[in-house]
Amino acid sequence: MADHKPIQPPTGTRDLYPVEAARRRFITEAWRRASINHGFEEVDGPTFESTELYTKKSGDGIVSEIFGVFSGKDEQGVKALGEKLARGEDAPAPYALRPEFTPTLARMYAARAASLPKPTKWFTAGPFFRAERPQRGRLREFLQWNCDVIGLALPEKPTPEDIARATAQGDAEVIACCVGLLEQLGLTGADYSIAINDRRLLASALRATGVSEADLSAAIALIDQETKLDLHEWNRRAQPLNLSLIRVAQATDLVQAALQEFGRSRRVSEDAAAILQRGGLDAGSLFYLWKQLDSAGVLDRCHFKPDLARGLAYYTGMVFEVIVDGERAVAGGGRYDNLIELFGGPSTPAVGFGMGDVVLSLVLQDKGLMPSDAELMQIAGQSPDVFVISNGTPEADAALPSVLADLRRGSREQRGRDALHARRTSKTTKNVGKLLQEAEKSGAHFVAIVESAGEVTLKNLRTREQDQSKTPIASLKAEVLKRLGRTGA
RNA sequence: GCGAUCGUAGCUCAGUUGGUUAGAGCACCGGGUUGUGAUCCCGGGGGUCACGGGUUCGAGUCCCGCCGAUCGCCCCA
Numbered sequence: 001m002a003d004h005k006p007i008q009p010p011t012g013t014r015d016l017y018p019v020e021a022a023r024r025r026f027i028t029e030a031w032r033r034a035s036i037n038h039g040f041e042e043v044d045g046p047t048f049e050s051t052e053l054y055t056k057k058s059g060d061g062i063v064s065e066i067f068g069v070f071s072g073k074d075e076q077g078v079k080a081l082g083e084k085l086a087r088g089e090d091a092p093a094p095y096a097l098r099p100e101f102t103p104t105l106a107r108m109y110a111a112r113a114a115s116l117p118k119p120t121k122w123f124t125a126g127p128f129f130r131a132e133r134p135q136r137g138r139l140r141e142f143l144q145w146n147c148d149v150i151g152l153a154l155p156e157k158p159t160p161e162d163i164a165r166a167t168a169q170g171d172a173e174v175i176a177c178c179v180g181l182l183e184q185l186g187l188t189g190a191d192y193s194i195a196i197n198d199r200r201l202l203a204s205a206l207r208a209t210g211v212s213e214a215d216l217s218a219a220i221a222l223i224d225q226e227t228k229l230d231l232h233e234w235n236r237r238a239q240p241l242n243l244s245l246i247r248v249a250q251a252t253d254l255v256q257a258a259l260q261e262f263g264r265s266r267r268v269s270e271d272a273a274a275i276l277q278r279g280g281l282d283a284g285s286l287f288y289l290w291k292q293l294d295s296a297g298v299l300d301r302c303h304f305k306p307d308l309a310r311g312l313a314y315y316t317g318m319v320f321e322v323i324v325d326g327e328r329a330v331a332g333g334g335r336y337d338n339l340i341e342l343f344g345g346p347s348t349p350a351v352g353f354g355m356g357d358v359v360l361s362l363v364l365q366d367k368g369l370m371p372s373d374a375e376l377m378q379i380a381g382q383s384p385d386v387f388v389i390s391n392g393t394p395e396a397d398a399a400l401p402s403v404l405a406d407l408r409r410g411s412r413e414q415r416g417r418d419a420l421h422a423r424r425t426s427k428t429t430k431n432v433g434k435l436l437q438e439a440e441k442s443g444a445h446f447v448a449i450v451e452s453a454g455e456v457t458l459k460n461l462r463t464r465e466q467d468q469s470k471t472p473i474a475s476l477k478a479e480v481l482k483r484l485g486r487t488g489a
Numbered sequence: 490g491c492g493a494u495c496g497u498a499g500c501u502c503a504g505u506u507g508g509u510u511a512g513a514g515c516a517c518c519g520g521g522u523u524g525u526g527a528u529c530c531c532g533g534g535g536g537u538c539a540c541g542g543g544u545u546c547g548a549g550u551c552c553c554g555c556c557g558a559u560c561g562c563c564c565c566a
Contacts, residue, residue: 008539008557017499054566065564100566128566133490136560144566228563311565332566354566391524432524440526449524459525466525 012132012140019373022380024143026371027357027364028125029379031145034181035123038173040147043122045104047129051096053103056343067097067129067140097129101146101354102336103343109150110345118151119170137328137359147177148352150340164288170351171318171335172292178322178331178353179298185360186369192330194298195305196289196320199334201255202248202309204282209247217313219243224309245307252306255283259304262290289318314339318351324363331355374443383443385420386480387461388450392430396450399473400424403450407477418481436461446480458483 009015016024032042054066098104101124109116125145132138149170154162175194182192202223203216211219219241226234226245238244262268268287286304293299302320310319310332319334333353340348364370377383388404390396410419423442425435432449439447440461448456454473459466460483471479481487 011557065566102566130565132564133562134558135562138565314566328565427519429520430523431521433526436524436526438526447525461526464526 010140012134014139014141018382019376022373022376022382023361023370024357025380026376027360028143028145030181030185031123031125031355034184035145035147035177038121038147038177038180040121040123040177042124043105043108044124044126045101045108046098047127048095048097049104051093053107053343054096054099056103065130065132066099067131099128099130101128101144102148102339102352105146105148105150105352106340106343106345109340109348109350110343113340113345113348116151118153120150121148121173122150123147137356137362139358143357145181145355145357146352147174148350149173150350150352151348164285167317167335167349167351168285168288168292170349171289172296172298174333174351174353175293175302175320176296176298178333178355179301181355182322182330185364187363187367189301191363191367192301192322192324194302194320195308195323196286196302196318197305197308198283198286198289198318199309199315200282200317201252201286202306204280205248205251205306206243208251208280209244210242212242215241215243220309221311221313223248223307224311226307249306251279251281254279255281255286256304256306258283259286259290262287262294263299266294285317310334312336314342320353322355324359326366327363328359330359330363377443381421383421383445384423384439385444385484386422386446386448387439387442387444388422388424388448388456389432389435389439390430390450391432393452395453399453400450403448403456403473403476406473407480417486418477420477420480445484448476448480 014020036042051066105122105124109120109122123146125143127141128144129141132140134140152163152166152170154166158166175196179194199220202220206216206219207213219238222234222237222241222243223245229237258268290299293302305321308319308321310321312334314336315334316337317335319332321332322330324330331353333351335349335351337349338347340346340350361370370376371379374383386407388400388407390400404422404424407420407422410416423444425438427434427438429435436447436459444461447459447461448471449459450456450473451470455470456473456476457467457470458476458479478487
């Protein structure tokens, strides 16, 4: 304490004390479970990569927020690297903390593409870094969960319909996985909705309403900014592109109506299909997707949002976002069919999404879905199985350490699954009431009161039932394992 | 990079128009009734009032700077 200035954690980072660490684990465990249940395999990569890996992709937004590994606490330094890179200057840092996973994923996939199954389904969850100004739902270090389906399972000579169906299936799989996570955490259709659009549809609607091929991407970017710019400024930019939201909306209204009809009746009338064809709209992929979402049982959580574009330039087809009232998007993703190739792999279609822990935590807290502290410690596996206390006699005091050691010991045959989480007090008091209180507070399932060199009394703290008879120390561990239901594991 | 609000104990906060050694509750630690958890009683550790200057006889309080936090803008992989 000689130093007057304590070293504070860097801006936008978090110190996680036990309950907070348990809260984070609750989320990462849910992510793992959801993605594993949906058939994704876990992968991971380095937390820093060659700066070049990110500059290659040319997305200005992300590059300007790259964290140089030596930026430290210096606010000017934090963004200096990203700004240099965005101006096209050389990177002063050869490595960058990863701001997203997709480039790593693409690199990893490309390196083994030939031997990987089609499709390959990978997920990852870990820390990512962006040199942003922290605010609600955004930090500089956060966890992100990514699920991606890379490649399509196709017959030897696929018809366009085969491709459309396989594509929609991949799209639906990632959305279903995302829904699976949300539902497992207790969120329902009353809490969130999945907004879906398709870049191909958007592009065809723009073409149909008079936007030239050259202006397409600018128009899509502008649509994404619709709610961010004031009307006047938006119109000023839209005019030269020949972009009219009203005309786009009129064009997509047909799709809207047809998808709604599908939602109600599970079929599309001939008329609707014909109208779409005549309108020159590329809406077919959405109908395949709707069908797949319906089969996956998640269609009622989804809605068509014709003006959803998402900021990223690299999306080529379906795009989606998980929307919760009053918060930023909980998750977002889409199809990026050109990206793997851009990173040096074979031409491979892919679709995926990312979900951050920061907004998700806020949503769970808002909705009262974050478990209590005690429950979190239990979920995180940090509640003791047994709390061992001495009855205060010298004989019991002497026996206690070996009782503890025995409970904690795990066997090779059981791969340690028979090891128990056993604790004792660090206090000096011999007051049994106080020690029981401490055991209770620790969340322990059982308490074992050492009575002598050979016997203990067992008490279940959850039911508050105490054994009438004593248990020999020699059979204590087996007895506890049995009562925990962990025999024969 | 820009704007707004805010920094008193681990947490939630009191602290009068500037006025003795800066307080409470909770939490934490110890003790009491000599083996069963609430409640209770007693005691304890903790804060150079974020940090640095300035004004003043005197600053937690007023002024400036700085750091940090929160919420927005920009941006969103």
